[in-house]
Amino acid sequence: MKVTIIGTGYVGLVTGACLAEMGNHVLCLDLDAAKIRTLDSGGMPIHEPGLLEVVRRNVAAGRLQFTTDVERAVAHGTLQFIAVGTPPDEDGSADLQYVLAAARNIGRLMTDYKVVIDKSTVPVGTGDKVRGVIAEELATRGVDVGFAVVSNPEFLKEGAAVADFMRPDRIVIGASDERAILLMRSLYAPFVRNHDRVLVMDVRSAELTKYAANAMLATRISFMNGLSQVAERLGADIEMVRQGIGSDPRIGMHFLYAGVGYGGSCFPKDVSALARSATEAGSPLRLLEAVEAINEQQKRVLVEKIVRRLGDNLNGKTIALWGLAFKPNTDDMREAPSRTIIAELARRGALIRAYDPVAAQEAVRVMGDVPGLLVVDSAASALQGADALAIVTEWKEFRTPDFEAIRAALRTPVVFDGRNLYEPETMAAFGLEYHCIGRPSWPAAVA
Ligand SMILES: NC(=O)c1ccc[n+]([C@@H]2O[C@H](COP(=O)([O-])OP(=O)(O)OC[C@H]3O[C@@H](n4cnc5c(N)ncnc54)[C@H](O)[C@@H]3O)[C@@H](O)[C@H]2O)c1
Numbered sequence: 001m002k003v004t005i006i007g008t009g010y011v012g013l014v015t016g017a018c019l020a021e022m023g024n025h026v027l028c029l030d031l032d033a034a035k036i037r038t039l040d041s042g043g044m045p046i047h048e049p050g051l052l053e054v055v056r057r058n059v060a061a062g063r064l065q066f067t068t069d070v071e072r073a074v075a076h077g078t079l080q081f082i083a084v085g086t087p088p089d090e091d092g093s094a095d096l097q098y099v100l101a102a103a104r105n106i107g108r109l110m111t112d113y114k115v116v117i118d119k120s121t122v123p124v125g126t127g128d129k130v131r132g133v134i135a136e137e138l139a140t141r142g143v144d145v146g147f148a149v150v151s152n153p154e155f156l157k158e159g160a161a162v163a164d165f166m167r168p169d170r171i172v173i174g175a176s177d178e179r180a181i182l183l184m185r186s187l188y189a190p191f192v193r194n195h196d197r198v199l200v201m202d203v204r205s206a207e208l209t210k211y212a213a214n215a216m217l218a219t220r221i222s223f224m225n226g227l228s229q230v231a232e233r234l235g236a237d238i239e240m241v242r243q244g245i246g247s248d249p250r251i252g253m254h255f256l257y258a259g260v261g262y263g264g265s266c267f268p269k270d271v272s273a274l275a276r277s278a279t280e281a282g283s284p285l286r287l288l289e290a291v292e293a294i295n296e297q298q299k300r301v302l303v304e305k306i307v308r309r310l311g312d313n314l315n316g317k318t319i320a321l322w323g324l325a326f327k328p329n330t331d332d333m334r335e336a337p338s339r340t341i342i343a344e345l346a347r348r349g350a351l352i353r354a355y356d357p358v359a360a361q362e363a364v365r366v367m368g369d370v371p372g373l374l375v376v377d378s379a380a381s382a383l384q385g386a387d388a389l390a391i392v393t394e395w396k397e398f399r400t401p402d403f404e405a406i407r408a409a410l411r412t413p414v415v416f417d418g419r420n421l422y423e424p425e426t427m428a429a430f431g432l433e434y435h436c437i438g439r440p441s442w443p444a445a446v447a
Pocket of ligand 1: 158
């Protein structure tokens with residue numbers, strides 16, 4: 001099938017590459033000429049495991065192309081995926097300007113039947129707005145060309161996006177047009193060969209499903225983060241509690257880790273957009289206000305522990321910081337808790353020697369002007385001359401570090417672990433003072 005992807009970011013590029021992998025002819029459009037130049041010259045604008053190989057293979061096979069030419073993009077695909085950003089507006093609602101601009105371009109230029117597919121995360125009712133602007137453009141041109149609008153939210157996880165797209169848990173298709181449903185089913189058939197995981201529903205339910213999924217996951221995280229603070233006060237261990245409740249199949253083990261708060265390009269904005277939609281609909285979801293408030297508080301918990309131990313004035317102190325990306329296996333720094341943590345440390349006068357296996361360049365781009373922040377190129381280099389170590393992202397390479405070397409490098413052998421990577425007994429054995437989240441610190445007296 002001929003497919004156009006509008007917006008070649010994390011979602012658009014993965015979608016385009018994976019659809020090409022199944023034999024479709026895909027043209028990816030982006031307005032960012034630098035991004036398209038990078039892709040055209042064989043480069044990769046984002047870090048996503050396995051993506052470069054899929055892109056290269058399909059470009060070589062002639063099934064995947066990139067362009068900044070809107071006219072060519074609209075002409076190419078019968079299926080037009082909209083995968084542009086939907087950032088938060090000032091009031092927390094989703095800003096639809098990019099989605100509607102993309103839809104308007106389709107209406108302005110289309111000459112034959114199109115299925116316009118919202119893959120961006122968009123509030124309930126956006127399908128109607130997309131249909132409205134396309135119809136308006138067609139009316140202005142005085143032409144009558146058929147089209148359908150479909151909601152097809154994306155559930156991939158950054159860091160595992162290719163695997164998620166190739167083997168989806170479910171594919172949600174919100175549509176009422178039979179021809180469009182048939183085309184969508186056949187597009188996705190290769191991805192669900194062993195058993196059908198396609199859920200066809202109305203557009204509004206599909207739109208709401210995406211927000212509901214992210215809000216539920218964010219709620220689990222905030223629940224555990226809130227509980228971790230209770231556990232600290234009551235002398236319980238959140239890790240034990242996690243295992244104790246996660247083994248109940250009704251609860252399950254996923255998304256139950258206490259940490260430094262959720263971040264990324266989706267949870268924060270999607271929770272806030274759903275809260276906004278609910279309020280506007282006259283049915284406020286108060287639960288989500290608590291989810292957001294706990295998350296904001298949690299992003300400061302590690303700094304509070306540092307301040308309790310090293311004092312509020314961190315002038316002359318150096319903190320080694322491991323992990324900048326909002327989670328492992330991505331270079332995405334959008335809403336990363338590290339940004340709040342670094343800003344809070346810098347505000348108190350600390351110098352920060354930060355290391356991340358892949359997000360260094362992106363971190364310098366978004367935080368390069370933070371005074372006292374130095375992004376270094378290894379975990380060991382971050383420790384040089386540091387008073388303490390703070391762990392913010394749970395990259396695999398931090399799981400079994402050289403504890404002797406950490407102790408030798410730090411001026412005070414103290415580790416603040418925002419991801420509960422280590423056992424307090426192990427740290428005790430290496431003579432490292434250890435502060436983590438929702439667990440007794442070692443030695444207990446300095447908690
Ligand atoms: N990143 C994720 O993990 C993820 C997962 C599921 C859903 N989503 C949703 O998917 C959407 C896209 O997210 P993303 O992370 O891929 O965003 P992104 O910022 O990485 O990419 C969006 C791209 O769209 C381009 N763009 C904007 N307007 C355009 C236009 N009119 N025509 C062509 N290109 C245009 C931008 O230049 C940018 O490259 C969002 O709604 C997001 O909530 C994201």
